[in-house]
Amino acid sequence: MKETQLIEKLKENNEQAFKLLYKYFPKIRSYLLKFGASKQETEDVYHEALYVLINKLKDPDFVLTSSVNTFLFSICKYKYTRLNRNK
Structure with missing residues (x-):
């Protein structure tokens, strides 16, 4: 599925599209883990x-x-930075 289609x-609340968003998670999780995030925090x-x-x-x-x-x-970098600030 192309990004414009995604x-x-x-926007239409398509369940398959939501599932496709999880393909980005491993890369982001890896990045956050390098900065000390726990698996739960990621x-x-x-x-x-x-x-x-x-x-x-x-x-x-928008x-x-x-x-x-x-x-x-x-957004993940921002959210994790904010989380660390509040610790």
Whole structure:
């Protein structure tokens, strides 16, 4: 599925599209683990990032200017940084 199709399917709450988002998780998990995140933290951060992505895609004023992978990666880095600050 092409990325533009993936985005449209996500906007439609397509279950298959949601499942496809998990192909990005291993790379992001590996990155977060290098910075000291626990496995549970990587999962929590990724789920929070998915929530942000879905909500942003449903906002008619939002324009995704990067790839889905880049957007998720950025959100995960931000969320994990915030998590560490609050420890």
